[in-house]
Amino acid sequence: MTEAGKLYIRGLNKKFNVDAKEISVLEAINLTVERGEFVSIIGTSGCGKTTLLKLIVGLGGSYEGDIILNGKRVDGPGLDRGIVFQDHRLLPWLTVSENIGFGLDAKIKKAERQEIIRKHIQLIGLRGFEKAYPYQLSGGMAQRAAIARSLVNRPAILMLDEPLGALDALTRMYMQRELEKIWKEERIAMIMVTHDVEEAIYLADKVVVMSSRPGKINKVIPIPLARPRDRDSYEFIRIKDEILKEFHLEAEKYFSYSI
Numbered sequence: 668m669t670e671a672g673k674l675y676i677r678g679l680n681k682k683f684n685v686d687a688k689e690i691s692v693l694e695a696i697n698l699t700v701e702r703g704e705f706v707s708i709i710g711t712s713g714c715g716k717t718t719l720l721k722l723i724v725g726l727g728g729s730y731e732g733d734i735i736l737n738g739k740r741v742d743g744p745g746l747d748r749g750i751v752f753q754d755h756r757l758l759p760w761l762t763v764s765e766n767i768g769f770g771l772d773a774k775i776k777k778a779e780r781q782e783i784i785r786k787h788i789q790l791i792g793l794r795g796f797e798k799a800y801p802y803q804l805s806g807g808m809a810q811r812a813a814i815a816r817s818l819v820n821r822p823a824i825l826m827l828d829e830p831l832g833a834l835d836a837l838t839r840m841y842m843q844r845e846l847e848k849i850w851k852e853e854r855i856a857m858i859m860v861t862h863d864v865e866e867a868i869y870l871a872d873k874v875v876v877m878s879s880r881p882g883k884i885n886k887v888i889p890i891p892l893a894r895p896r897d898r899d900s901y902e903f904i905r906i907k908d909e910i911l912k913e914f915h916l917e918a919e920k921y922f923s924y925s926i
């Protein structure tokens with residue numbers, strides 16, 4: 668289990684103590700994320716998706732079982748992992764450039780820091796906004812800056828916790844394409860939590876469907892479609908149907924009024 672860039676989760680359990688009672692939030696989670704793979708996770712609110720991402724990134728405290736990245740058990744944060752949340756969490760008193768450079772590995776020299784920041788501004792399409800402050804950015808732009816900030820240390824894997832959830836529908840679709848472009852260019856693994864089944868399928872190599880209380884993995888659905896994906900194709904809609912059925916939704920009814 669030492670393949671470079673690969674993430675293995677085996678027999679993961681997570682419990683929280685609430686009011687002196689132990690609550691099981693994640694149970695028997697097994698998941699493998701290949702190097703450079705894009706994985707989407709969907710599941711009802713409260714099923715433990717954020718908890719799972721935080722554990723992988725090393726911010727979730729202790730856990731039972733194994734989370735192994737690059738052959739090493741995760742036991743705290745590290746530069747090999749990044750995370751982006753639904754709210755951008757940029758520091759309001761720093762410019763876009765300063766925010767992107769803020770978490771950059773302290774060992775990197777000044778001239779190189781500037782070059783890394785420049786490259787990432789370019790990657791996320793924010794040229795001309797280097798000196799802007801977060802309040803001067805649209806939601807989509809702020810989220811791009813947050814993504815850039817999470818990439819500067821070249822992590823092996825990036826966690827995205829509903830990263831596009833606060834954006835309007837059109838910006839969201841545009842950002843899905845941007846995210847795919849960044850993923851292709853950076854060649855790193857990504858795990859994205861989303862409530863949007865279409866978004867999950869559009870971006871992922873495989874979609875993980877979780878069940879709630881305690882959170883378990885119900886099913887892992889491979890998405891073998893060529894990119895960029897056509898949301899109106901028969902195969903896309905068939906997979907969407909399969910995933911909605913997993914959710915025990917009335918998929919037949921859903922499609923009869925959406926076509």
Ligand SMILES: Nc1ncnc2c1ncn2[C@@H]1O[C@H](COP(=O)(O)OP(=O)(O)O)[C@@H](O)[C@H]1O
Binds near residue numbers: 692710716
């Ligand atoms: N630090 C914590 N202490 C106690 N309970 C928590 C903590 N963090 C999350 N939980 C609980 O764990 C469950 C899963 O939360 P979360 O991972 O945020 O769900 P999701 O992201 O899927 O909506 C919820 O019931 C939540 O209340």
Ligand SMILES: [Mg+2]
Binds near residue numbers: 716717718828
């Ligand atoms: Mg969450």
